[in-house]
Amino acid sequence: MDIVGRRNWYFLLSLAIILPGIVSMLVFGFRLGIDFQGGDQYNLAFKQPVQASAVQKEMDTFNVEAVVQQAGPNGVLVTTKPLGNAQETTIRADLTAKFPVDTSKSSYSSVGPTIAKELVVGAGGLIAIASILIVAYLSFRFNYKFAVCAVLALLHDVFLLTGVYSILGRVFNSPLGEINTLFVTAALTVIGFSVHDTIVIFDRIRENLRQASRLTFEQNVNLSIIQSLARSLNTSMTVVFVLVALFLISPQSIKGFTLALLVGIVSGTYSSIFNASPLLVVWRRLDPR
């Protein structure tokens, strides 16, 4: 199997998925959760089926920019602009009176605009700091070329994930595509996993390079990828199995989170096999020192 030789095809495939995502991010932006833009959110569970449109009609009377979405037959997700204390109490009382709300299965959250602002800055900063520290550690263990390629693969996964979510949230208008704190957690997990995967292959390359052999750098990298392939696929498959199970059974509030993990981990496996190591080869050709 010649993975390194066909590298351009694999880069192309990555771009084919990432570019639409980036376009969507630039044109449509994100479907931001209340923790990033401020607002109130009711996750209502009902004792019997209720149509989202009925709740929407009721919410429209309050004039609070309410968006109501169906979340399973017996539930809706109501998102509004930030409500004051008094208005929140009124709306809550009204909804409980008019619909068969099961309060013990419902949840509510509210985020003020100041906190929302901090979170946006915080999330971007976290990814940046983590990336820098990982580059530093990998430069120490391998060298800076390996480190930069690992981080490029990591950024691939971050862009792919956020792009897919931008499309999901804005183009398909699905509540699954919401960007919230849980999404950031998922993105960070994906970063950890992606780097983890890449390092395993890099470790093989490092080991094979130490042994004197007649292989060229390119052949060496390809051999290392093949040698690690069983491990890469086995590990990812077990994680993917667990995540699919989680996704199917998880309640609406965390479905988006498990989906993000799923997308990210598939992407992380792909990028560590088909992007990170082939990139090393490209760099070596451009700068053969």
Add this chain to the structure above:
Amino acid sequence: MRVDRRLLLLIGVIALLALFIDGFAYVYRLATNQPLTGSLRGVPTLSIPFLGFEQQIYVHKGLDLQGGTRLELEITGVRSGTTIQDARDVAAAILERRVNSSGYAESVVRPEGTNRIIVELPGVNLEQAKQILGKTSYLRIFEWVPGTADAKTIQDLKLNPTDANKYQGYKPQFTNIDGSMVTSASRSTDANTNLPDVSFSLNSTGSDRFCTLTRDRVSHPSGTPENKIAIFIDQNLVEDADVQSEICGGSGIITGGFTAASAQALAVQLNSGALPGTITIASASEVGATLGATTVQLSLLAGAFGLAIVILFMLLYYRLPGVVASLALILYAAIALAIFKLFGITLTLAGLAGFILSVGMAVDANVLIFERVKEELRAGRTLGAAMEAGVHRAWPAIRDSNISTLITCFVLYFFGAPLIKGFAITLAIGVAVSMFSAIVTTQQFLQILAGLRPARRLAFYGVEAPKAA
């Protein structure tokens, strides 16, 4: 490398400890003569007196898993003369008193950042939470007058009977000065003795009454109950102070055996009537009780299902080493759970996600080792040598990948929002334990296998015997 008896002993001891802690609730039931099923009375607490160790051993569930309300409050409009941090601390202390006096177990009130206070109330909905936090402590000043308080009077005054009967032959009498008249109170220092005391100011009504009261009290001999003023918060006597001089002009000082901390506490209590600024809700979240329980069930189901898939896969793909890995994994899960319980780590949904991810990484370490062992076996090494080489050569990859995960956890823990912190801590613990599990447990188990004669058939390892060259 042979089987290391000391390492085996270490694994055994850790396993026993972990099982003891995981099963502690049962030990506790036996020790307190409770039936082994049904709901538990009291909180299982493990205390080792000579180590000064005391910890409640149970899974601390976050609000998203047990239901309840979490509020992030912001304090603004602080009176001039106080810093925002001081105001925040005072407000937090006041809110904590309000919460505690409402008797909610496991509630949390803590300052955060410069001007925020986090309040977590398990099992309480948002409306109840607002009521609890809005409840003011009621400060009243009493004087001691000769006589005996009868039970009904004490009940009418809403006083704690023990406190009300503190002095034989004297009963408390309300002076009509209460918390609504305290405009501010703060800790200060006595200029002569350099000891901490508490200064406070009253509004004009309170000031007049306090002036009359103290003038009267000073006329009684020092040390007698009639020389004292008794400060009650709600029904409890918090301060029973000697009056050394009359206090007029709207401000006064309470002295008498304060430490810096108790003076601060009293100042806070005197302030209880009035928060030192305006409190607004910056963010709130409320989770219904059943919703939390459903989430826990789903997570457990997912965890069990995940573990089952992983074990099945390991057995089918790696055969005999798969058995070893499965044992190591179960031990790993037991140790991680014991650490969560022992250090009182709060488990949230994100925390569970971190833990499940770390299970994936623990499996990965085993997969890395076994792939290497297979390679070494194919290359014709003996079983013992292949296992040793397999662990040895897999180690750099395990080390580097886990350290970079730990770096990410570190960044998340120190800079992340609370939800992200919960994720980082369980992932970090999981990764640390998984490194131990892979390198010590799996390796020692493999070495034991290598020493067993029936376990030497290569087919058990999913490898065909290399053809004699």
